[in-house]
Amino acid sequence: MPKVAAVYHRTKEVNIFPLGDDRFLIEAFLQDEVHDVHAEVEILHPSLEIVAARSEVRNGPFTAVCNMTHVNMNALVGKRVERGFTGEARRLVGGASGCHRVSELLVEIAQAAYQLHFVRLFQNVPPEERHRDDVPAKRHAYVLANVPGMRNTCFSYNEKNADLVAERSAPLRLRPQEMPVRDLGAAKSGA
Numbered sequence: 001m002p003k004v005a006a007v008y009h010r011t012k013e014v015n016i017f018p019l020g021d022d023r024f025l026i027e028a029f030l031q032d033e034v035h036d037v038h039a040e041v042e043i044l045h046p047s048l049e050i051v052a053a054r055s056e057v058r059n060g061p062f063t064a065v066c067n068m069t070h071v072n073m074n075a076l077v078g079k080r081v082e083r084g085f086t087g088e089a090r091r092l093v094g095g096a097s098g099c100h101r102v103s104e105l106l107v108e109i110a111q112a113a114y115q116l117h118f119v120r121l122f123q124n125v126p127p128e129e130r131h132r133d134d135v136p137a138k139r140h141a142y143v144l145a146n147v148p149g150m151r152n153t154c155f156s157y158n159e160k161n162a163d164l165v166a167e168r169s170a171p172l173r174l175r176p177q178e179m180p181v182r183d184l185g186a187a188k189s190g191a
Contacts, residue, residue, distance in 0.1 A: 012029070
């Protein structure tokens, strides 16, 4: 079959920036031919409590009208990213009085917030330890012991599958990434 161009394309991106101490800015955005939607929260680690939340439709089907819904983000302040958060966030920010695209980004933000546990955990591992050959069974046990919220959240982190992880998993391959840079002064003035 010949190569064909897609008729639709959407990209999503999520970034976490340190704001100092245990406070982080998590931004997410999506873009397609019609949409350019941004959402961000400031969050405390390890509690994952949201202390600020903002969003903006920079381009959308009815941009000025769509932006009238972003006051809904205030309802997220004081909430913690934990079991049930994404459903509650969708209810508070999406639906007939909200923005579906922003609520979609909150799912991405919640997943990224949980990654903070891994980022912080592995930052504390000495460099010589981090650069040793990966042993999947040891990494699995280490994560379950140090990030208890991961226990039984998926097939791989199901504690009943520890033997399967040891038998069938290959060492972790880290992908090189170029990390985005952002002027954090912009975080205080809006999305």
